[in-house]
Amino acid sequence: MKTKPFLSLEDVKLIANAAEAEALRNNWAVSIAIVDDGGHLLWFQRLDGAAPISSEIAPAKARTAAVGRRESKGYEDMINQGRVSFLSAPTLAGMLEGGVPIVVDGHVVGAVGVSGVKSSEDAQIARAGIAALG
Template sequence: MQTRYALDLDVANVILHEARDHALAQGWQVSIAVVDESGGLLAFARMDGASLLSAELALGKARTAAVGRRESKAFEQMVEEGRLSLLGVQGLTCLEGGLPLRHEGQCVGAIGVSGVASHQDTRIALAGLSVLG
């Protein structure tokens, strides 16, 4: 038998607020999604001024990172290297900005951010990730 850790709502909200505070400090309007290990939504915010599309992309990036157990950027790089078949995988968002959340080596969920340049989305996600130490 294994011990499995689970991301709870309280921690998901702390992650969300840390990421949102970082975005606010930069003057960026983004959407932020925090999901559990299966990609189920736990916490979400679309900041004032963030595009409607950013909401869908943030959730897609988070789900991709959670289910894929790696940064969503890894899938973007695979597509750039010619693995175009990934574009046909339902539910996969091959764009930078999704990061898996880990606790004691286990993926317990992910955070996804969308609304500014992809590398800036990742900076916001990293701010949220910092909550886990």
């Protein structure tokens, strides 16, 4: 039987704190979602001033990155390059930049999704959170 790493609650809190710190450092009001490898929500927070819709978009971006095993931006790029039929892909509702998979020892163990500012800034926050794992 094979084994793989998984996110502990301690890991999730570390990621969330680092992502929040990056958002606050830049004065960005965002929602931050962290999911496991199956896209199930482990953590969610909406910073003061974040738009209500960001509480729907951030988890969707995280789920898309986790189950797709790639950054959600990849799907956005495919669609923008004309593959609009991908909009009908099941369970992938967050096909916008800002969902970043968490990869440990070659295994996707979850993902971070952020929403509330420019998509590239959302991704920056997600990556800052993931970087806290070391």
